[in-house]
Amino acid sequence: MIKKMRLVSRVAVIFILFFSSYLVTNGQVSNRKAKPNIVIIMADDLDSKQLSCYGGQNIQTKNIDALAKNGLKFNHIYTSEAMCVPTRASLFTGLYPVRNGAFQNHKPVYDNLQSVGHYLADLGYRVGLTGKDHVTKPKSVFPFDIINGFEPNCVSATDDYQLEDVKKYITQDEKPYCLFVMSINPHMPWTVGDSTEFDPDKLILPKNWVDTKTTRRQFVKYLAEVRRLDDQVGDITKLLKETRQDKNTIVMFLGEQGAQFPGAKWNLWDAGQKSSMLVQWPENVKPSSQTDALVQYEDITPTLIDIAGGKPVSGLDGKSFLPVVLGKTKDAREYTYSIHNNIPEGDPYPIRSIRDKRFKLILNLTADKDYYNRFMMNPKSTDRNSVWFSWTAEIGKDPQAEKITNRFVKRPPVEFYDTTKDPWEFNNLASDPAYQKIIEKFKEKLYAWMKQQGDKGAEIDMVYNKKP
Numbered sequence: 001m002i003k004k005m006r007l008v009s010r011v012a013v014i015f016i017l018f019f020s021s022y023l024v025t026n027g028q029v030s031n032r033k034a035k036p037n038i039v040i041i042m043a044d045d046l047d048s049k050q051l052s053c054y055g056g057q058n059i060q061t062k063n064i065d066a067l068a069k070n071g072l073k074f075n076h077i078y079t080s081e082a083m084c085v086p087t088r089a090s091l092f093t094g095l096y097p098v099r100n101g102a103f104q105n106h107k108p109v110y111d112n113l114q115s116v117g118h119y120l121a122d123l124g125y126r127v128g129l130t131g132k133d134h135v136t137k138p139k140s141v142f143p144f145d146i147i148n149g150f151e152p153n154c155v156s157a158t159d160d161y162q163l164e165d166v167k168k169y170i171t172q173d174e175k176p177y178c179l180f181v182m183s184i185n186p187h188m189p190w191t192v193g194d195s196t197e198f199d200p201d202k203l204i205l206p207k208n209w210v211d212t213k214t215t216r217r218q219f220v221k222y223l224a225e226v227r228r229l230d231d232q233v234g235d236i237t238k239l240l241k242e243t244r245q246d247k248n249t250i251v252m253f254l255g256e257q258g259a260q261f262p263g264a265k266w267n268l269w270d271a272g273q274k275s276s277m278l279v280q281w282p283e284n285v286k287p288s289s290q291t292d293a294l295v296q297y298e299d300i301t302p303t304l305i306d307i308a309g310g311k312p313v314s315g316l317d318g319k320s321f322l323p324v325v326l327g328k329t330k331d332a333r334e335y336t337y338s339i340h341n342n343i344p345e346g347d348p349y350p351i352r353s354i355r356d357k358r359f360k361l362i363l364n365l366t367a368d369k370d371y372y373n374r375f376m377m378n379p380k381s382t383d384r385n386s387v388w389f390s391w392t393a394e395i396g397k398d399p400q401a402e403k404i405t406n407r408f409v410k411r412p413p414v415e416f417y418d419t420t421k422d423p424w425e426f427n428n429l430a431s432d433p434a435y436q437k438i439i440e441k442f443k444e445k446l447y448a449w450m451k452q453q454g455d456k457g458a459e460i461d462m463v464y465n466k467k468p
């Protein structure tokens with residue numbers, strides 16, 4: 001009798017082990033270790049060159065630097081349209097702006113799309129978002145769990161935040177999660193943080209700026225918000241340690257597009273397009289490593305799907321760079337592509353560009369007109385546009401001021417830069433005979449991409465009727 005009971009017990013154990021193995025193999029049991037948590041912290045209008053881990057000299061961003069020290073730094077990540085809504089739509093959908101619909105700032109995505117919220121949920125994840133909530137509507141496209149905690153309005157005069165609701169969300173059950181922490185710093189109006197930390201006379205200004213007292217005064221306010229951003233990153237990473245989730249959580253930091261200073265945001269020069277990305281993943285990413293792999297924001301959702309164990313989603317523009325993260329390859333894509341449509345931020349001024357790691361081609365599709373942006377150049381609102389008008393006031397006094405402001409307003413049809421030798425894109429090589437073959441090659445690639453995207457160029461930079 002005892003022998004029979006032992007035999008039955010052994011058979012039962014074998015059956016349980018076999019059935020459990022079958023469920024895990026077929027994805028019906030969540031394997032916590034196989035599916036890490038993911039926390040993505042995103043800045044708002046960050047000049048990534050100011051981060052000390054990216055060579056910045058005006059501020060020590062110790063908490064952001066810690067992610068670089070413990071993880072992988074990307075040196076070549078670009079947004080395909082240097083504005084908040086298009087960048088975030090590309091991040092969430094894995095589609096370029098013309099295909100996702102948000103090809104102008106504040107233009108909504110098409111309502112028949114899916115996003116990272118669907119893709120990760122299908123793979124067993126909770127997908128949440130706290131903070132800036134641009135591009136979270138319609139809910140059918142962005143089915144995020146909206147978490148209280150961080151300020152959602154990017155033009156708020158305050159950025160008060162609390163972590164209790166975030167803590168509840170990341171500890172509520174054993175299901176893996178992907179949480180987007182969307183800071184509003186350092187977006188205008190630059191009213192938070194302690195600006196007394198910085199001496200305006202000692203700041204090192206970007207080389208594409210005109211050096212004025214107004215510029216330095218505004219830059220101090222901007223850096224104070226970069227400090228606030230760094231503090232928020234520190235609070236989030238500290239929370240992960242306190243809840244003992246730091247060992248099985250990927251932390252990704254994203255810089256979004258450049259700052260709201262002339263020549264950066266709302267343009268296709270690198271001061272606006274070039275971003276930052278840090279990936280910390282214990283036991284999977286080599287600490288203090290960096291990569292020159294070329295990536296775009298459209299590539300992030302495919303990478304998250306890959307991390308979560310999913311198969312590539314057909315029809316996305318982005319591609320996974322997980323092999324780069326894991327150190328299995330040094331390259332991701334050969335080219336990045338970008339667009340700019342100026343409405344509703346100013347007069348129509350469509351721009352298109354293509355680049356590899358070194359060279360960059362920009363086509364200004366209506367170069368016969370002057371560039372104008374109402375948030376930086378409005379003569380009826382000189383107080384809100386004080387930096388630009390402090391620059392134009394120097395024309396006739398400072399040759400560099402005239403060069404920089406003229407470059408900003410009057411642009412040639414074709415710009416071509418060697419960004420390795422000329423990172424500030426001052427030396428236009430478009431008419432140099434030595435570069436004509438590569439310029440023609442880039443044009444061919446860019447036009448083919450526009451055709452594939454359904455991008456009709458200048459004619460899409462128009463006013464669109466809002467849906468009722």
